[in-house]
Amino acid sequence: MDLIAKERRALLQRAARAFGLAGVAVTAICVALPGIVDPDVLPSVIIVLAGQAAALVMVGRSGNLGWVILSIVLGCGALALAQLPWGESANVALPISLAPLGAAGLGAVGMVLSERTGRWIVWALGALGSSILVATAGPTRGLISVPAIATLAGWVITLIIGIWVTAGVQRALRRIEQIGRSHQAERQASELEAQRRQGARLLHDTVLATLTLLAHSGVGVSEDALRQQAEEDARLLRQLRLGSTPMPRFSGSYSLEPVGETTLGTTLESVKQRFLRMGLTVRWHGTGHVLLPNDVLDAFLLALAECLENVRRHAGVEEADVTITESADIVRAVVTDAGVGFSPESISSDRLGFRESVVGRLGNVGGSARVFSTPGAGTTVMLEVPRR
Numbered sequence: 001m002d003l004i005a006k007e008r009r010a011l012l013q014r015a016a017r018a019f020g021l022a023g024v025a026v027t028a029i030c031v032a033l034p035g036i037v038d039p040d041v042l043p044s045v046i047i048v049l050a051g052q053a054a055a056l057v058m059v060g061r062s063g064n065l066g067w068v069i070l071s072i073v074l075g076c077g078a079l080a081l082a083q084l085p086w087g088e089s090a091n092v093a094l095p096i097s098l099a100p101l102g103a104a105g106l107g108a109v110g111m112v113l114s115e116r117t118g119r120w121i122v123w124a125l126g127a128l129g130s131s132i133l134v135a136t137a138g139p140t141r142g143l144i145s146v147p148a149i150a151t152l153a154g155w156v157i158t159l160i161i162g163i164w165v166t167a168g169v170q171r172a173l174r175r176i177e178q179i180g181r182s183h184q185a186e187r188q189a190s191e192l193e194a195q196r197r198q199g200a201r202l203l204h205d206t207v208l209a210t211l212t213l214l215a216h217s218g219v220g221v222s223e224d225a226l227r228q229q230a231e232e233d234a235r236l237l238r239q240l241r242l243g244s245t246p247m248p249r250f251s252g253s254y255s256l257e258p259v260g261e262t263t264l265g266t267t268l269e270s271v272k273q274r275f276l277r278m279g280l281t282v283r284w285h286g287t288g289h290v291l292l293p294n295d296v297l298d299a300f301l302l303a304l305a306e307c308l309e310n311v312r313r314h315a316g317v318e319e320a321d322v323t324i325t326e327s328a329d330i331v332r333a334v335v336t337d338a339g340v341g342f343s344p345e346s347i348s349s350d351r352l353g354f355r356e357s358v359v360g361r362l363g364n365v366g367g368s369a370r371v372f373s374t375p376g377a378g379t380t381v382m383l384e385v386p387r388r
Contacts (some may be wrong), residue, residue, distance in 0.1 A: 004176075008169040009063060009115065012162055016111040017060025019158065020071070023104025024053050030097035031082055037094070041084045048078040052105065059112060065119065068109045072126040075106040079133035095137040095147035102130040102147075103154025110155050114162025127155035197356060225277040267297065268324075271305050280312040285323040290331050293388055299365045300331065300385045306357040307335040307381045315339025315379065326387070333383040341373045358383070 028049050031037045037045055052074035058067040079098055106126060113119040113126075135148035272282045292300065304322065311320045317339040325332045347354065358381075359369045367385035 004169060004173060008165060012111045012115065012165060013060045013063040015161075016108040016158070017056050019111070020056040020059070020105050020108030021053055023100045023106070023108065023154075024049055024056065024075075027078075027098060027101035027105060030093075030100070033097075035093075036091055036097050037082050038084060041081055045078055045081045048074055048081060049101075049105075052078060056105075056108070059109060063112050065122070068112055068119075069122060071109055072106060072122070072129075075101060076126075076129050076133055079130060079137070083133075083137050092139055095134055095145065098134050098137050099147040099150045102134040102151030106130045107151065107154035107158050110158030111162040111165075114159045115166060120159075123155065123159060127152055130155070197360065228277075267301055268322075271301060271308070274305075275308050275312065278312055279318060280308060281319045282308060283319065283321045285321060286325050290324070290326050290387075292331060292385070296365045296367070296385050296388060299361045299367065300333070300383065303358045303361050303367075303369065303383050304333050304335065306354075306361075307383070310354070311335070311337045311339065311379070314342070329387050331385050331387055335381045335383070336378065338378040341375045341377045341379050343375060344371050344373055 028046060031042065031045055052071055055067050055071035055074055058064070059071055079101060082094065082098060107130070109126065110123055113123040131148045131152045134151045135145050138145055138147070268284060272284065275282050308320055308322075311317065315337045317337050319337070321336045323334045323336070325334075354369075354371070362369050362383060362385060365385060366388075367383065369384075370382045371379065372382075373379035
């Protein structure tokens with residue numbers, strides 16, 4: 001926000017410099033015409049105008065109040081010098097020639113003075129002084145004249161421009177803050193939803209899987225394997241209660257330490273050994289070593305292990321085949337069993353196993369999953385993830 005305010009201030013300073021220099025240049029050209037200003041006074045007027053132009057350049061660079069006041073003093077000095085010698089009948093064209101200096105050359109600083117109300121006193125003094133000096137330059141020296149009104153109008157217009165820009169930027173800042181708060185609320189909601197899904201997957205892949213084994217009296221699983229699995233689940237729950245964040249390795253086993261990038265071949269062996277303890281023999285085919293990014297590898301192995309868990313629990317067989325293939329941008333795993341099969345359309349929408357632990361998990365890393373199964377003819381699941 002400070003950067004936006006700084007840019008707004010710089011914009012007003014540059015606008016005041018450009019507008020002011022244009023007014024000084026027009027007045028310098030006008031007073032240089034023959035008969036407008038006394039020839040003996042003209043060099044002094046040009047010098048003072050040059051000094052005011054230099055002060056305006058500094059206003060555009062720093063916006064310091066000192067340069068603003070110096071610009072007003074020099075501008076008013078030029079207006080006064082141009083009327084010398086005092087008391088003689090003035091040229092009717094003189095106030096018209098000085099009006100650009102009063103309205104633009106001096107009035108331009110109103111953009112800078114509009115930034116804070118405390119500076120409006122300087123603005124009022126400058127507007128009043130320049131308007132009076134322009135009014136007294138005419139033959140009648142009347143305070144109400146077209147050049148004097150034009151000078152005062154220039155000061156008022158630049159002040160309004162400065163106030164309008166400042167108010168517009170403040171409105172924009174409030175809008176940005178509102179958008180930022182809305183984005184933060186949406187991000188927090190998304191993070192909470194992601195945590196909820198992660199928690200559901202975590203419970204499904206660990207505690208619920210172990211409880212299912214216990215409900216079926218651990219059929220097909222040795223007592224030692226069941227005890228080891230329960231100990232791992234208990235350890236995980238204790239660490240979660242202390243506020244740790246789980247990092248998945250494979251279904252049924254979570255690590256609370258970040259895992260580094262590793263090859264697919266070394267991690268597939270750990271999945272194979274785990275299911276071998278559970279009574280399911282997994283035969284691997286195809287590629288054995290593929291390097292994947294850490295998050296993609298985690299999602300791929302978790303989804304693969306969940307598919308094997310489904311084979312172990314539901315297929316009614318003791319063997320499954322996993323074929324790993326790769327292309328330039330995709331790693332693919334095909335899990336096949338010769339079990340009882342099922343109808344994919346019959347899966348209830350409230351079942352988290354395949355929808356969340358496989359499809360949802362792969363979708364988070366840009367992957368996909370497809371299942372092909374017919375009752376009595378086994379099941380084939382194809383998993384794909386990008387190599388990135």
